[in-house]
Amino acid sequence: MNPSTRVVKTKVPLRVVAVAIFIALAVVGFILVAVWQSGAGITAARMSGTIVSKEFRPFDQKERQITLNRTGALSEGLVDGDYIIHVEVPQKTGKPKIFDVWLPTKKAYEETKIGDSFDVGPYLVPSKPGS
Secondary structure (H helix, E strand, O other): OOHHHOOOOOOOOHHHHHHHHHHHHHHHHHHHHHHHHHHHHHHHHOOEEEEEEEEEEEEEEEEEEEEEOOOOOEEEEEEEEEEEEEEEEOOOOOOOEEEEEEEOOHHHHHHOOOOOEEEOOOOOOEOOOOO
């Protein structure tokens, strides 16, 4: 037998195989839990409430505004003021929070009625700090 063509077969200890499998399962488990938990936060953030009041804040003169909608499309136009609705959202603590929602158009403002249900979503902040 030629020593330069010798094939060396090493034995992998059972302990090394067991540790490698344990680490692989731990990593896969961590990833699954992380994915599961990341979706739970978004679901809990979704908030819906009742419109309690409407407010129009006129500008001194018309303003040209550029807006970005939820799908990423840009639009621009002249607006004569801010169209705001105030939405009361019940909380787990029992004390409701009031959210100010700026509506993009006069048409959307006119279509909303006090007492209607409105989804404020996870992207808005409370109207008053600390409330």
